[in-house]
Amino acid sequence: MRIGLVCPYRWDRPGGVQYHVRDLAETLRGLGHHVEVLTPAEHEESLPAEHVTFAGRTVPIPYNGSMASVQFGPISAARVRRWLREGHFDVVHVHDPAPPSIGLLVLIIAKGPIVATFHAATVRSKWLAVWGPVVRPWLERISGRIAVSDFARRLQVEHLGGDAVIIPNGVHVRVFAEGPELPGRARGAGGPTVGFLGRYDEPRKGLPVLLEAMRDVVRRHPTARLLIAGRGDPDGLRTAIGPELQPHVELLGELTEADKAAFLRSVDVYCAPNLLGESFGIILIEALAAGAPIVASDLDAFAAVLEDGEVGVLVRRGDARALAAALGELLADPDRRADLSARGREVAWGYDWSVVARQVLAVYETVVVPGSGAVTATDDDADVLAVSADDGPGHPPRRRRVRR
Amino acid sequence: MAPVWTIVALVVLGLLVAWTAWTLSRLRRLEGRVDRARTALETQLRRRAALAAEVAGRYATALEPERAARLTRAAAGARLPWTPDRELAENVLGRELRGLPRDVPGLEPALAADLAGTAQRVALARRFYNDAVRDTRELRGRRFARVLRLHARRPLPRYFDIDDSYGELAGTAGTGGS
Numbered sequence: 001m002r003i004g005l006v007c008p009y010r011w012d013r014p015g016g017v018q019y020h021v022r023d024l025a026e027t028l029r030g031l032g033h034h035v036e037v038l039t040p041a042e043h044e045e046s047l048p049a050e051h052v053t054f055a056g057r058t059v060p061i062p063y064n065g066s067m068a069s070v071q072f073g074p075i076s077a078a079r080v081r082r083w084l085r086e087g088h089f090d091v092v093h094v095h096d097p098a099p100p101s102i103g104l105l106v107l108i109i110a111k112g113p114i115v116a117t118f119h120a121a122t123v124r125s126k127w128l129a130v131w132g133p134v135v136r137p138w139l140e141r142i143s144g145r146i147a148v149s150d151f152a153r154r155l156q157v158e159h160l161g162g163d164a165v166i167i168p169n170g171v172h173v174r175v176f177a178e179g180p181e182l183p184g185r186a187r188g189a190g191g192p193t194v195g196f197l198g199r200y201d202e203p204r205k206g207l208p209v210l211l212e213a214m215r216d217v218v219r220r221h222p223t224a225r226l227l228i229a230g231r232g233d234p235d236g237l238r239t240a241i242g243p244e245l246q247p248h249v250e251l252l253g254e255l256t257e258a259d260k261a262a263f264l265r266s267v268d269v270y271c272a273p274n275l276l277g278e279s280f281g282i283i284l285i286e287a288l289a290a291g292a293p294i295v296a297s298d299l300d301a302f303a304a305v306l307e308d309g310e311v312g313v314l315v316r317r318g319d320a321r322a323l324a325a326a327l328g329e330l331l332a333d334p335d336r337r338a339d340l341s342a343r344g345r346e347v348a349w350g351y352d353w354s355v356v357a358r359q360v361l362a363v364y365e366t367v368v369v370p371g372s373g374a375v376t377a378t379d380d381d382a383d384v385l386a387v388s389a390d391d392g393p394g395h396p397p398r399r400r401r402v403r404r
Numbered sequence: 405m406a407p408v409w410t411i412v413a414l415v416v417l418g419l420l421v422a423w424t425a426w427t428l429s430r431l432r433r434l435e436g437r438v439d440r441a442r443t444a445l446e447t448q449l450r451r452r453a454a455l456a457a458e459v460a461g462r463y464a465t466a467l468e469p470e471r472a473a474r475l476t477r478a479a480a481g482a483r484l485p486w487t488p489d490r491e492l493a494e495n496v497l498g499r500e501l502r503g504l505p506r507d508v509p510g511l512e513p514a515l516a517a518d519l520a521g522t523a524q525r526v527a528l529a530r531r532f533y534n535d536a537v538r539d540t541r542e543l544r545g546r547r548f549a550r551v552l553r554l555h556a557r558r559p560l561p562r563y564f565d566i567d568d569s570y571g572e573l574a575g576t577a578g579t580g581g582s
Contacts, residue, residue: 161539
């Protein structure tokens with residue numbers, strides 16, 4: 001099958017959607033399909049030499065809680081059109097098509113089976129409530145919609161119209177399941193460790209709650225240590241930690257992908273104290289794959305991944321005392337940790353790319369009706385919309401410019 | 405004053421014509437999408453019926469004879485045109501298939517995988533079809549579209565409601581027309 005993937009975010013910036021598209025493309029290629037990617041980037045040179053097409057630069061604006069890449073205009077439209085014409089795709093798969101980006105441009109220009117995945121990081125529904133009706137006419141062209149979580153699906157149903165099937169984010173389970181641990185910090189050796197990973201100065205990640213809980217935890221387990229990995233302002237964090245907790249906290253800074261896996265394999269408990277707004281919680285799947293027992297706050301997305309507490313401990317969000325109790329108990333109970341670890345590894349395989357990509361393929365195969373032909377591009381400017389009700393083949397359709 | 409009102413009237417008329425044309429093109433495109441989605445769903449349903457008939461025929465002895473006969477009947481029944489009876493027939497077939505024992509002795513793994521894959525694709529195709537139907541009904545139900553009788557002579561596409569409960573992919577409740 002010839003598949004065209006569209007990533008609306010800059011390829012050379014780290015981001016969940018970019019990784020998702022990259023891994024999906026790789027996995028589908030591994031299954032013997034031809035996959036091309038269209039994406040903007042900051043520097044054209046930073047794109048891989050093959051199978052990735054540069055769609056131009058973007059203007060970042062805040063959208064839906066993160067930075068969307070706005071990209072519109074005749075040059076981008078021409079690039080999209082050329083990519084569609086030269087690709088001869090059986091199906092085009094657009095990621096996050098709602099913001100005004102190349103994803104939306106593809107919807108406007110492409111003709112044929114289109115699949116779209118809605119990632120939706122955080123709720124800023126005010127934005128969506130205004131923007132949704134504007135883009136709806138083009139979202140109508142999507143034949144099959146996918147949401148990565150129940151949360152993303154609800155957002156989509158409420159504001160963008162239409163239902164979606166849920167196919168979760170994928171993880172390369174093997175990368176996390178097998179490999180070395182962080183040097184000198186092997187699981188079970190030395191004092192028990194609690195791991196935290198994320199932008200620690202973002203309040204919604206909930207680190208202050210965890211720090212408060214750790215004060216209780218170290219009273220019960222004097223050798224316990226908290227390992228903090230991720231980006232942020234270390235000085236501000238040291239003030240927040242305070243002198244008495246200082247000996248129990250270690251800052252690891254930003255980790256590479258390989259180190260992140262090693263980190264998750266090393267910690268005795270992984271803690272996700274987030275207060276709000278995770279659409280999916282891919283980090284929990286990665287922790288499960290690495291065999292780390294998890295204590296997480298009871299966000300919907302986390303509860304879904306942890307199967308309502310079957311494969312991890314859920315605590316009320318923002319409740320430092322409950323978090324301290326849960327961490328303390330888990331650190332004192334190696335049998336329960338081993339049990340959670342084993343169950344977690346098993347559950348994680350359900351999110352492996354080999355499984356997830358096949359589900360995505362099933363969607364492609366469903367929307368590609370035999371004999372309906374490949375995806376093509378409409379033959380006029382992007383902001384020109386077909387108006388006449390029945391364009392017969394042969395005579396050029398009447399068209400009219402509609403500014404949006 | 406007359407020219408001002410003439411201009412206003414012309415602008416309003418112009419906007420109305422533009423909106424009507426735009427809506428007609430949306431409706432036409434949605435019609436195509438509904439047709440394609442229906443073809444896809446029909447393809448998967450026929451495939452499911454064919455596989456069920458094959459299982460019932462080839463493994464009649466491994467299944468209880470009574471069950472095999474029921475399965476054959478259900479598979480044959482699911483060939484009706486697109487009516488509420490069809491939904492009932494597909495439900496009967498779906499129930500029979502879900503009721504199959506976990507491991508039918510001698511059942512080829514390829515055939516079993518085909519059956520599971522088809523069940524998954526039926527669920528997907530039905531969701532996508534109902535999605536297209538919902539978008540169409542929503543647009544046709546708009547006040548202007550009703551007043552101007554856009555596509556009013558064409559039959560309103562029907563939702564296709566069957567119980568295709570199939571594990572994690574099926575998400576939550578199916579249609580819920582709005």
